[in-house]
Amino acid sequence: MGKPPQLKRAIQMAHSLIRERVQPGDSVIDATAGNGHDSLFLAQTVGGNGLVSCFDIQEAAIRNTRERTNGMQQVALHHTGHENIPEIIHSPVKAATFNLGYLPAGDKQITTGGETTVAALNSVIALLEAGGIITVVLYPGHPEGEREAKQVEAWATELDQSIFTVILYQTINQRNSPPYLIAVERRSNFD
Numbered sequence: 001m002g003k004p005p006q007l008k009r010a011i012q013m014a015h016s017l018i019r020e021r022v023q024p025g026d027s028v029i030d031a032t033a034g035n036g037h038d039s040l041f042l043a044q045t046v047g048g049n050g051l052v053s054c055f056d057i058q059e060a061a062i063r064n065t066r067e068r069t070n071g072m073q074q075v076a077l078h079h080t081g082h083e084n085i086p087e088i089i090h091s092p093v094k095a096a097t098f099n100l101g102y103l104p105a106g107d108k109q110i111t112t113g114g115e116t117t118v119a120a121l122n123s124v125i126a127l128l129e130a131g132g133i134i135t136v137v138l139y140p141g142h143p144e145g146e147r148e149a150k151q152v153e154a155w156a157t158e159l160d161q162s163i164f165t166v167i168l169y170q171t172i173n174q175r176n177s178p179p180y181l182i183a184v185e186r187r188s189n190f191d
Contacts, residue, residue: 007171009179010137010138010169010170010178010179010180010181011038011099011137011179011181013169013181013183014097014099014135014137014181014183015038015041017133017135017183018041018042018045018095018097018133018135019045021094021095021131021132021133021185022042022045022046022094022095023046023094024045024046024047024049024050025046025047025049025050026045026046026050026051026093026094026095027046027050027051027052027053027091027092027093027094028042028045028046028050028051028052028053028093028094028095028096028097029052029053029054029055029085029089029093029095029096029097029124029127030042030052030053030054030055030065030096030097031055031082031085031096031097031098031120031124032055032056032061032082032097032098032099032100032112033054033055033056033061033062033064033065033077034056034061034064034065034099034103034104035061035064035065035068035103035104035105036054036061036064036065036066036067036068036069037068038097038099039052039054039065039068039069039075040068040069040072042095042097043069043072043074043075046074047074048072048073048074049074050074051074051076052074052075052076053076053078053085053088053089053093054075054076054077054078055078055080055081055082055084055085056078056079056081056103057079057080057081057110058103058106058107058110059079060103060106061103061106062077062079065077081116081120082098082112082116082117082120083116083117083119083120083123085120085123085124085127086123086126089123089127091127092127092128092129092132093124093127093128093129093132094128094129094131094132094133095132095133095134095135096124096127096128096133096134096135097134097135097136097137098112098117098120098121098134098135098136098137099137100112100117100136100137100138100139100145100148100149100152101139101142101145101179102142108142111142111144111145111148112144112148113144113148114147114148114150114151114152115151117136117148117151117152118151118152118155121134121136121152121155122155125159125164125184125186128184128186129186130186130187130188131185131186131187131188132185132186133183133184133185133186134183134184135181135182135183136152136156136181136182136183136184137179137180137181138152138153138179138180138181138182139177139179140177140179140180141176141177141178141179145177146177149180152182153168153182156182156184159184162187163186163187164184164185164186164187165184165185165187166182166183166184166185167181167182167183167185168180168181168182169181169182169183
């Protein structure tokens, strides 16, 4: 007998939501390249004819992502903050993922911040195709993460319900402020 199913963690749910919507050949964004796990997932999902535009302010994150994606032609690395997405991306995207906080095994003093994240979310939402999705994994377990989470939640709450559907996915019986997910879908129809 196999292992019983378990509820998905926030990042697993984010991947599941993206997998349901993204097809080979699509263009997507990894707004926080980090160690390259999301970038690799996205590259495998869009296939060789797709495009994954990856952003990170840390050289170590770009290096880690380059190594993890091992020269995959569909991966474009941008050593800049995600708030600079509109300077680089001008075409529609099917999905974008944000895995906020600090670089695991990196300098914990370097974190994403609410102002730049909201700026990036505003630019990505303008690029999002109908039926597309933005996933944001938030880490409120440290002071900047808690502040950023509140800013992102406030941003998501204000989105026009006739155009966007927003979900919140989180565990509610865990201590130590575990990560949680906000997902924003641009509705395919606007009725």
